[in-house]
Amino acid sequence: MGTTQLESVPEPKYWHLRTVLSEALDSEFSVGEILPNERDLAARFGVARATLRQALEQLELEGRLQRRRGVGTTVAPPRVGVAVGSGQQVWPGADDEAWEAAGCDLAAPPAAVADALGTGRDEPVHTVRRSRVTHGQPVAAELLYVPPASVPGLPAIDAPAGPARARAVLRELQRGALERRENAVELGSAGTDDAKELDRLPGAPVLVVTTRYLAEGRTAALSVATYRADTCRLTFGDQGDVEIHHDGPETRAS
Amino acid sequence: MGTTQLESVPEPKYWHLRTVLSEALDSEFSVGEILPNERDLAARFGVARATLRQALEQLELEGRLQRRRGVGTTVAPPRVGVAVGSGQQVWPGADDEAWEAAGCDLAAPPAAVADALGTGRDEPVHTVRRSRVTHGQPVAAELLYVPPASVPGLPAIDAPAGPARARAVLRELQRGALERRENAVELGSAGTDDAKELDRLPGAPVLVVTTRYLAEGRTAALSVATYRADTCRLTFGDQGDVEIHHDGPETRAS
DNA sequence: TAGTGGTCTAGACCACTGA
């Protein structure tokens, strides 16, 4: 990555810069390597720091870079494939899952969740918090909403609101017969607490996976899971790890 | 949305602003309504325009706003649910699909695609371009890579590289027996030409859906589809349109 | 404490839209 000057082009500087840096990453850097700091890079390309940052933001969005305050900018490893809709119809908490239960409250859910569950807006539901870790990295935070009607055999609420109670809810949920599972994926941004759990800043891009668990014709549970968009590739269907990568996420000719 | 002053808080201004604006959108604006311009909004909140823009960017990422140069910023409609993995095992081009074939080339694919297909790096494959339109809006652009071996009955290459040839490839592909389909979703940014097709600017966030079509133990075809992340919610599984929304994509307490 | 990325400012000019 020499002291390249930006030739004059009709496209935005930050976009051209993104392309130049992207190619430099492919050819001159290896995973984990640390880049020059933003002020140096900006000077080297003859642009303002803000412009350089705009290019870095793109590359971070594409999972090519990782930036940490106080540390620096490093070359990110390829995204990790995370199985989401295993195709099989399983309740959350089945053995093969990589989730760790963190806690459980009994509280009124957001209005949209209550509507999807078909419960009243102020009706309390069990709210299980779980987190998912892969390769030692936190990749997802989940809120699982379970109406009391879906776990009729659950012991009274004298248990503490910790992991033990969460597991009890999951265990009880699995006694029912699951009919179907519906997944949806959309882009979102991490709220303050999700960001903390995922070790990111607020507003970081996340893939929001909403899963409806259907049993006996009703929505028996609803899960809203937020995955780190920078590090994750969500896989649906049977297998997990196909490596379709670079040039993958930045699509076609740039 | 009064001439609100930002109270001093320990969180970034742009983040607080995002929250304030988000609430204003919920309570004081309706879909399609046009917001005051950025300079006015910035003045109204007593921040620099760049800071205001940072907040707007967040909201656009979350699908709440739509910004168009020369026009203004409008309140976006709820994201449209787009069925992606219909659960059934179907070849691309089945009747129920909403894709329109645009053209077809015979050329060497990107290296990563060639590897996934198991073809040689310089071996040409049929490359079908398709676009998907919903509610009159372009939502996705796709490149479908089909090795010649998967369409043995295809007439010689004398046909023009237009839609007709694309349809011929799809038709021929469907003669084989499809065994399985694997989907993966990740965040990406639109390249120059994808952006054009999706009516966005380069770098716009997209959801990249990679699908492997497996037949006779081989990867018979590979599809890379880029969906507009701002307007789409991808649904996997049987049904299409569950309305889990607001507060959906910006997750939990902000 | 030195160095990093994150936030913020107050300007300027450009590209595009629609009247």
Next chain:
DNA sequence: CAGTGGTCTAGACCACTAG
């Protein structure tokens, strides 16, 4: 044409990390 969002600059200060 006037008005919009998009790009870009050259600064400043803050929050965080690690030696």
